[in-house]
Amino acid sequence: MIRVYNSLTKRKEDFTPLKEGEVRMYVCGPTVYDLSHIGHARSAVAFDVIYRYLKWKGYQVRYARNYTDIDDKIINRAREEGVPWEEIARRYIRAYDDDMRALGVEPPTYRPKATETIPQIIRFVEVLIEKGHAYTVEARDAEERGAKDVYYRVRSFPSYGKLSGKDIEELEAGARVEVDERKEDPLDFALWKASKKGEPSWESPWGRGRPGWHIECSAMSQSLLGETLDIHGGGKDLIFPHHENEIAQSEAATGKPFVRYWLHNGFVNINKEKMSKSLGNILTIRDVLRDYPAEAIRLFLLSSHYRSPIDYSPEALNEAEAALDRFYLTMERMERDWPDVVYKVVEDEELKAYLEPYTKVMDDDFNTAALIGLIYEKVNEANRLMDRASKEGADDEFKRVMPLMRRGFVELGRFLGLFYRSPEWYFEEKRKRISISEEEIEQMIRERDEARKRKDWKRADEIRAELFRKGIVLEDTPKGTVWRVK
RNA sequence: GGCGGCGUACCCAAGUGGCCUAAGGGGGAGGUCUGCAAAACCUCUAUUCGGCGGUUCGAAUCCGCCCGCCGCCUCCA
Structure with a gap:
């Protein structure tokens, strides 16, 4: 039984998907207006491992991760560079895909784009208006006369704030958003924005416009995966307002629970501080990939639990690389010195029993850090056994255990996205440096x-x-x- | 101000009521091996888990208070 920490209930819970044997998961992807940083890598790698592990456990997993390819930041960037906004989106989608490939992140089942989901988004907004959860107001500076903005009526959704633990009255009191008299309530957020001159736009019942940020995830997840998701993930910073708003939209529209388990990954800090443009401490995935093997980056990211913050430093990456060397050196020794022993085929049942302690820690909220600890205990044991066998000869126990170990490493590597190469391949790659x-x-x-x-x-x-x-x-x-x- | 999180060895980091007289990695000290090294292995490097109280037969793990750090509350992985 897998147990997961659910941000909604703030507890670890038994994981039981809505439909037995099937998991539907959705993770918020990047807004494609710039190169992705190491924090995006963490989120992608964390959920990549969760996705792979669920599959490895035998679930049929449908996993969607979106690209937000229409947004103010993309429009601004295009304006700065004097190029069409589509070009910005295309460029950074490609860059993101390249980065993910380099990091060994498996492509999700679906990779929807907001701009390819416009009809579903419009339909979604219509439903919210029909049900009284949204209202239109006269747009300002719209390109098209009579175009409307559509807002979500936060007060119409009684449990607003249940994910982030926020109280609607307190939010109101401390609201830092500038007051907009057209809105019924300062907390109301845009579902659809009338487009201004020169902005990308689509035909809609409210005139030419474009979707708000939060609605795309509600629309995409619903159209691809259905009304209730098993897992919805993203960075901790998305809890409020993004995920809170998604819940409000989706549950108001369908009357059904939107997500059974909310999973949120922690940040990558640099010198204990969050990366941010204003601090100027953004580290792109490319920057890091230039200095370290991708697998070392993955090991670094997975050496802490996905919910904890991690601190990036060259020392930490060096350590990860050294640890990886140690693993492959051991693997090389096993395959080179004991080929007749380690390649022996192991029975599925035997393998399953052997892997039991490893799956136990993974079942506990995907504890990759603990798992890696266990793997390195085995690395030590493998070396110890080989030391002894080379002095005293290989006994039956040695012959029984070594194939299990080798196979075990490979098997665990399948969902970690680590330890899966041949030592030759790994060291060959290092030689290029x-x-x-x-x-x-x-x-x-x-x-x-x-x-x-x-x-x-x-x-x-x-x-x-x-x-x-x-x-x-x-x-x-x-x-x-x-x-x-x- | 509201909400949430964190504080485990020199550093990184698991463990969250009894398998803990606390994994694993890095670093350091000593040893085996070696011409010397490297790699590997062995031993040592937290009687203790920010502090103080409390609950309990039993707490790093639960509760309270305090100290320190961080995140969210505005775009954000």
Whole structure:
């Protein structure tokens, strides 16, 4: 039984999807007006693991993650650059997709765009008006005469505030939004905005206009996944007002519960501070990808629980990379030194029993941090067993356990998106980061071997030190000298 | 001001009533191996979980107060 922390009830609950064996999940994707940062990566990776884990557990999962491709920020950006807004949206959707691919994030089942959901959005707004949850007002500065804005009537939804724990009266009192006399209530939010001159617009019953931000998620999730979702995710900062408003829209329109389990991921901080444009400490996914292997970034992100804040630092990424090296070094040793043992086929039942402790921590609110801890205990154990076997020979227990371990790593890696490569592939990738050629390295190693044969330790150590400066580590093994990237 | 979260070793980070006399990674000290290293392994590095009280047979885990940090309340992953 999977248990999840539900932001709505603020408790961990047993996870039972509405329809047995099927999970419908929706996660708020990016507004595509700029390159995505490491915080977007965290959200995407966290829900990627949840998605994969649910599938791995045997659920049939339908997962939607949207692109908000129409928004003030996109329009502003287009204006600044003097290009059509569509171009901005297209450019950053592509950039986001590239980043996700680099990070090994699986594409969701559906990737809807707001601009491709306009008819559903319009229909949704109409329903809200029909049911008395929305009203139109005369638009200001509209391009088209007589065009209307549509607002959601927050007071018409009694449980408004149930997700964010906010009290409508207190929100009212502390409202920082500028007063707009056309609105019945300062808290009312836009469902549809009449477009101004030069803005993108669509035909609607209220004249040419464009959708508000919150409505697109309600409309997209409903049209793709139905009226009640099992899981809805996003960053913690979306709880209010975005997700609160989604609930108000969807539940007012359908009369049914919108979401069974609300999941929210924590932030990536830099020096304990939230990343923000104003602080100028935004770190794009690309920035980080330039300095570290994508898998190390994933390991860093998954080494903390998804709800906790994590602090980004070069040291933290270096540690993640070192830990990954350790894993692949061990895997390499297993496959290279004990091929007859580790590749032995393991029975499904046996594997299942072996993985039990691992799935137990994942079942507990997707605790990837604890899982990674367990994996590294096994890395240690694998090395210990191999140390012993190489001295005393491989006994039956060794032959039984080693294939399970190898297979276990691979299996767990399937939903973590980690530990799934061959060691050759992993180290090959690291080699791309160094400037010295393999021929040069081999040449220097041969030279060093000569020196070693002469017992010219001084010269041998010089060569080793020189390679080290170039990012190459040498290891003298009984089978000869091997090298790898630092 | 309202709402929410966090504070575990030198650093990162699990654990949230008894498997904890507290995982895992990094770092440090010593050792095995080695020409010396590296890698790997072994031992050590929190009798203690921000502080003070309380509940309990039993608390890092529950409750209260205090201290410190952070987020949301406006666009935001």
